[in-house]
Amino acid sequence: MKVLLVIISTFALVSSYEEAADFDSFQKLKSLGVDISENDKAANGTLNCCFACDSLARSFGSVAVARAGQSSFEEWLSGFWSAQQSETFPACLFRPSNSEEAAAAVLLARLTQCEFAVKSGGHASFAGASNIRDGLTIDLASLNEVTVNEDRRVVSIGPGNRWHDVYSALEPKNLTVVGGRVASVGVGGLTLGGGISFFSNLYGWACDNIVNYEVVTASGDIINASATSNPDLFWALRGGGNNFGLVTRFNAYAYPQGLMWGGDRVFPIAVNSSLIRKFVDWGRGRNGSVEDPNGAVIISYSYDTASATWRAINSLDYAIPQPDGNHPAAFDSFFDMPSPVFDSTRTKSQSQLTLEWDAATPNGFRQTFWTLSFVLDERIISEVLQIWYEETEPLTRLNFTVQFPVLAFQVITLSQIEYMSRAGGNALGLPGSSEPLLIVNWTYMWNEESGDDKVLETYARVLSRAKAAGERLGVNHRYIYQNYASQVEDPINGYGPESKAKLLAVSQKYDPTGVFQRLQPGYFNLKGPPLSPSQAKWSS
Ligand SMILES: Cc1cc2nc3c(=O)[nH]c(=O)nc-3n(C[C@H](O)[C@H](O)[C@H](O)COP(=O)(O)OP(=O)(O)OC[C@H]3O[C@@H](n4cnc5c(N)ncnc54)[C@H](O)[C@@H]3O)c2cc1C
Known part of the structure; x- marks a missing residue:
């Protein structure tokens, strides 16, 4: 009952968006310029990813589509940050050059029930997060505008940008936006999961600085989500990840910034x-x-x-x-x-600083990210450090030529939390916290596939020992930062039951057949993480 009341009060401004009861994918695809025939319609039910890839190539040019064996494909694979993602071979990759082409790709995936993934900067670490085996990977790299509006208050940013592109374009204008701290991280994933910046104590997280999202829905509609247009979707996109649509443009607040x-x-x-x-x-x-x-x-x-x-x-x-x-x-x-x-x-300059941070985190290695949150407390930091050291030290004696374990602590300060209530708030479930929180991020970079199970098993154990320590000290917090979570963690659950119920309601409204839930299995779905702990042989 309480959950229902929250939904009703928060969504007083709901939009009337609805997928038509007689929605016809074929008609919509034709209107988006897809070359599709009556014969194809007759074959509906037997169409597959191969058909989706062929249709995209036929409709939007073969350079927009690449498949295994082509040199452009091999080069493209190396554009993922982690080796695990680069080793994932989709049926094809498609690079839309505008929102309509992105909509066509989503609809073709829906029509053919082809599993798909969406890539912005490709920095999510685990296999499948933004590249999908035997499916359709939609790479947003060509959606790379960075346009400052006339009054210099808002910047339109395409999701194909990396943060260095954005800051370099804005620096000559003495402006910045709230975004990532590492040059090659993408705008899309970071912003949809939250987004902690150098300036988050001044202006909040990246998701709390978006004025408008342009979104491709599961029906191939291109709609806006802002405080006044589809405000329920606007709320959900602020931390809800890739669960509601494919974002083709972020309009972000601009701030004056020099060196x-x-x-x-x-x-x-x-x-x-x-x-x-x-x-x-x-x-x-x-x-x-x-x-x-x-x-x-x-x-x-x-x-x-x-x-x-x-x-x-x-x-x-x-x-x-x-x-x-x-x-x-x-x-x-x-x-x-x-x-x-x-x-x-x-x-x-900010762009220079992001390059310095980038230098320590090159592409091409095996990677894992894990996270937990606690109430900010000196004792838990010391205990987490000790646990990590005890568990990781034996790993460093293994024979990998490259290995780089890192344990990082950041504070979610009260000023950051205050910004989370801006313009209807976000989905992260943090406002209300009267104490600063602590985000712990465990990462590991290594270069031997034979070490995968050992590293992941070790970090799963580190996580459960850290939780036990937090429990004993009474400082555990449910929040799990999506952008740092491993494939067995459940960030959406970590947002709390009220937030999760609202997210499910928004998904049901904008994507009634569950296209983004069912056909996009590689990242953090509303109903759970891509891999359940019981499926992971290394999970404790
Ligand atoms: C080296 C490094 C530095 C980092 N620094 C920071 C930091 O400073 N602050 C911080 O908060 N986090 C940071 N992170 C975490 C980072 O925010 C996440 O890894 C994030 O997912 C990366 O975004 P991406 O676009 O590069 O990833 P991708 O792998 O391309 O995308 C991640 C997920 O988002 C989805 N997605 C991306 N774009 C869209 C879109 N337009 N529409 C719908 N879905 C989309 C993808 O489908 C995928 O599931 C860092 C990570 C790394 C590896």
Whole structure:
């Protein structure tokens, strides 16, 4: 009953969008310029992915479609971040050059019941997330506009952009948007899952800075979702991921921005307890929130194979440039430390900073991401670090030539949470939290396929030990950040029952036959993750 009341009150402004009862895919495909005949209609029911790929090539040109064996296909596969995604071979890939072509691809997948995946920057780590075996992969790379509107308040961004493209286009205009911190990460996945930026304490997460989404629905309609147009869909897209449609344009708030200040300070791991204390103090501020919202702080830990040493890394970023040799006063405590072994903090452009972060995370290796959230607490950080070290240290003695485990901590500050109520709020289920939260992100990069089970089994164990520690300390939080989650975690459940019920209602309305749920199995569906823990032989 309570859930129902929330749905009714939140969606007071619901739109009247509805798929026609006599919806006809053939008619719609023809209207979208797809070359499809009466014979094809007669064969309906036996059509498959191959038919979808052939139709796309016939209708939109063979250069828009690539298949295994073609050199463009091999090159395209290497554009995924993780090796696991690059090893996934679709029946074909299709690169739409506009929203109508993207709509045609979704409808052809629906007509032929061909499973599909959508790729923006291709940085989701596990196989199937944005590339699908034997199915249709829709690569949005050609939808790459970055256009500032006349009053310089909004930027239209195509989902084919990487964040470096966006910042480089905006920097000459002294503008920025709230987006990713690593150059080659895509606009699409990051924004649909949330999106933590250098400037999130100033302006909120990326999803809370979208004014309008242009969306291809399961019926091939191209509609807008904003606070005034389809507001229920607008709410759902703010964190609900790829479950409601294919987004062909994001309109984001623009902010004035010149140079900024930032970089990493690297220490031997021995500094660790002092660093944790400073980090928690910064995240809590004096009154529960960060005192200077221009700043962003991450602490992380990693193993350096070359020197066989464990390191602590303090990433400090600040929206305002600083004179040479100076740091922002907000970070005084972080500078009251022994000298770092490496320090890249200085004034630079945002695009430059994203390239520096990118350098540590190249394409082509095996990758895994895992996450949990807690109430911000010094004890849980220390325990999680200890658990991760105990479990990961034996892995570093295996014979991989490349291995790079990282454990990172970030605060979801109260100022970030406040922005989550903007314009009807988002789907993440976080407003209401009176305390800052902690996002933990475990990642591992390695290069031997033979190590897959070992790494994943180890991280599954790290996760369950961390949960047990959180339980004991009373600091567990249900939230699971979609953009950092592994294939066995369930971010939508982590948004809480009210949010999940609303998301299911929005999906039922905009996609009554469940095209995005049934035919797009590789990422985080509303009903569960792509792999149930019981299916994963390495999961504990
Ligand atoms: C090196 C690295 C750095 C990162 N840095 C940050 C960071 O600073 N902040 C942060 O919050 N997160 C960060 N992340 C996490 C990142 O946000 C996620 O990995 C995100 O999914 C990547 O987006 P993408 O478009 O590159 O991925 P993709 O793999 O292309 O997409 C991810 C999912 O989103 C779906 N999708 C993408 N675009 C669309 C669209 N237009 N319409 C419908 N569905 C779509 C895809 O189908 C797929 O299921 C980082 C990840 C990596 C690997």
